[in-house]
Amino acid sequence: DAGVTQSPTHLIKTRGQQVTLRCSPKSGHDTVSWYQQALGQGPQFIFQYYEEEERQRGNFPDRFSGHQFPNYSSELNVNALLLGDSALYLCASSSVAGGPLAEQFFGPGTRLTVL
């Protein structure tokens, strides 16, 4: 079992550009959550996808959007990048069968740098 995988590992963009980050959940998991971890801070919840729909959303602007595919993999899209979007983006997967606080398994993250 490869666990949660994310791509790319690192990414450099300039202000105003758009970026897409990808996540494959752990085998058997059907729910994907995305987090933003700024340098020196803990992760902040962006949104969660289940059954190809956004189910929950944290306090992030509409520039942040996502998608979940039938195979449960997910994408995070960020439009009109700002310098403040520079962060480690973490994907976590879980199983809805485990309940609202089912253990989440995290990927290694994508390091996004906006210049």
Add this chain to the structure above:
Amino acid sequence: AQSVTQLDSHVSVSEGTPVLLRCNYSSSYSPSLFWYVQHPNKGLQLLLKYTSAATLVKGINGFEAEFKKSETSFHLTKPSAHMSDAAEYFCVVSKPGSSASKIIFGSGTRLSIRP
């Protein structure tokens, strides 16, 4: 409302000595509490969780934490540090039965181990 405060941004101990990472929480209800560890270039890993059962919780790799309601604390301890324990540790608070969007991460404590 809920919040979590990790009292030390950096803790350094010698190998073989005890580890204490401090966490205080604020919550208007009896919370669920977690500790996660993040090794460089790896995803967050759940160490242990408290969900209103026994107040002393044992986790992986010899770590344990004690829920003290009177002190609103959930400190993480280990009797004897190992070099492999060097990592970033996050204390997390959540409302029992709630969703991922209600999970709040602390700002993290970096644990260094001296040979």
